[in-house]
Amino acid sequence: MRLPFDYQQIDVGDVRVNCAIGGVGPPVLLLHGYPQTHIIWHHVAPILANDFTVIATDLRGYGDSSKPVPSPSNVEYSKRAMADDQLGVMRQLGFSEFHVAGHDRGGRVGHRLALDHPEAVKALAVLDIVPTRYTFEHADKQFGLGYFHWFFLAAGNGIPERLIGQDPEFWIKARMTSRHGGGTPFEPAAIDEYVRCFSDPAAISASCADYRAAATIDLEHDASGGTVSMPLLALWGEHSFVGQTYDVLAVWRSYADRVEGMALPSNHYLPEEAPQETAAALQKFFTS
Numbered sequence: 001m002r003l004p005f006d007y008q009q010i011d012v013g014d015v016r017v018n019c020a021i022g023g024v025g026p027p028v029l030l031l032h033g034y035p036q037t038h039i040i041w042h043h044v045a046p047i048l049a050n051d052f053t054v055i056a057t058d059l060r061g062y063g064d065s066s067k068p069v070p071s072p073s074n075v076e077y078s079k080r081a082m083a084d085d086q087l088g089v090m091r092q093l094g095f096s097e098f099h100v101a102g103h104d105r106g107g108r109v110g111h112r113l114a115l116d117h118p119e120a121v122k123a124l125a126v127l128d129i130v131p132t133r134y135t136f137e138h139a140d141k142q143f144g145l146g147y148f149h150w151f152f153l154a155a156g157n158g159i160p161e162r163l164i165g166q167d168p169e170f171w172i173k174a175r176m177t178s179r180h181g182g183g184t185p186f187e188p189a190a191i192d193e194y195v196r197c198f199s200d201p202a203a204i205s206a207s208c209a210d211y212r213a214a215a216t217i218d219l220e221h222d223a224s225g226g227t228v229s230m231p232l233l234a235l236w237g238e239h240s241f242v243g244q245t246y247d248v249l250a251v252w253r254s255y256a257d258r259v260e261g262m263a264l265p266s267n268h269y270l271p272e273e274a275p276q277e278t279a280a281a282l283q284k285f286f287t288s
Contacts, residue, residue, distance in 0.1 A: 001039055001189040003056060004046060012088030015066035018058040019089060023049025026122075027095040028286060029086060030056040033104020033127075034207060035172055037063030039193045040103060043184070043275030044282070051283060055093065059109060060085050061206025063197050070209035077209040078217045079132075083113035087120060096120065099286045103127040103271055105210060108218075111255075115226045125233040125282055127270050128242050130251045132214055133222040146241040149175065153211035160208050161201070168204065169195045181239030181267025183274050190272070227257055233285040234261030235278065240268045260285075 005022030020038055028048055032040045038056035045054050058065040059082055068076045075081065086109065090098050099122050102110030107126035114121045135143070144151065153160050164171045172195050176186060197203055234252045236243040243263050252259045262281065266273035 001042070001187075001193040003038070003042055005049070005054070005056070009064075010089050010092050012085050012092065015060045015068060015085055017060065017066070017085055017089050018064040019093075020045070020056045021054070021093070022046070023052050023054045025052040026286070027090065027093075027098040028052040028054050028282075029090060029098050029100045029110075030054060031059065031086065031100065031102035031106025031109050032056075032062070033102075033106050034062075034210070035175060035198055036104075036190075036194055037197050039063075039190050040269065040271050042187065042190060042272075044271045044279045047275075047279040048282060052099075052286065053095075055090065055095075055098075057086060057089060058197075059106065061210060062203060067200070067202040067206045069202075070205060070212075073217060074209045074213040075217055077206060077213040078221065079109050079112035079213070080116060080218075080221055082109045082210075083116060086113055087117055090120070097122050099123045099125075101125040101127065101282055104129060104268070108132055108214070111228070112218075112221070114228045114230060114232075118229050121230055123231045123233070123286055124228060124256075125235065125285060126252070127278070128236045128240050128268050130242060130246050130248060131222070131255050132218055134251055134255070136215070136219065142245065146245070150211060150214070153208045154215045156212075161204050164204050165201055168199045172198055176269065179240070179268040180273060181237060183266050184272060186269075186272055228255060229257055231258045231260070231285070231288075232256040233281065234259060235270055235281055236261070236263055237266040237268055237270055237273070238263040239266065242268075 005020040
């Protein structure tokens with residue numbers, strides 16, 4: 001499955017990033033989450049392309065982007081490294097300033113990109129997340145049960161890699177269907193694409209390193225603090241764990257200067273479950 005855009009493989013340092021590029025207008029970078037690829041934007045990206053130049057990428061370790069072998073520190077999958085990839089992509093495409101929208105892991109990459117490179121990010125939209133540091137600092141039994149995969153994927157000794165690798169299709173479908181709250185059904189071709197990409201053992205290894213980095217080196221980077229200075233839009237699913245657990249706007253207002261947002265009629269996967277509402281919210285925010 002592909003977006004109705006042009007595709008490029010763009011070299012940024014030690015990785016090659018898979019990009020879909022379409023539309024005309026101010027640039028918008030779209031970042032996906034776990035366990036998807038840029039295809040999560042297949043409903044939203046064509047709508048945004050009516051008003052923006054849309055760049056939808058696969059994060060390093062995911063989709064058809066490079067998958068560096070993780071080191072013991074997992075620094076290769078820190079959100080700082082992943083954000084630097086995306087900055088490199090946009091600079092190579094000729095964009096010194098751009099909007100960013102990130103879902104799930106992509107939202108965390110976008111958050112780090114906004115903190116590290118405020119001169120480049122004009123506005124940031126984060127979909128169905130609160131900051132990583134806040135999440136770990138407020139973890140409890142409810143979080144452990146609802147987001148058990150954060151701890152499972154971060155486990156060592158090759159445990160998650162071995163278990164997921166036995167049946168990656170089951171893992172993908174089980175994770176996604178357990179967090180779908182009605183609305184637009186998942187597109188079977190999109191699910192097939194996620195399974196195709198995630199069936200690569202290197203992708204499984206990389207995604208585990210992503211979560212291990214979140215529990216280690218990302219927290220070290222986050223400890224330095226910093227506030228998002230550009231406008232921030234927080235969107236979340238009214239049926240999602242995030243929406244039912246946190247006061248999302250209040251949390252983000254502790255991390256950003258100018259915050260607005262709303263719940264959408266979905267669970268976790270806003271761009272696929274509530275694509276029209278997601279596109280409309282992003283269009284309004286990025287043109288305001």
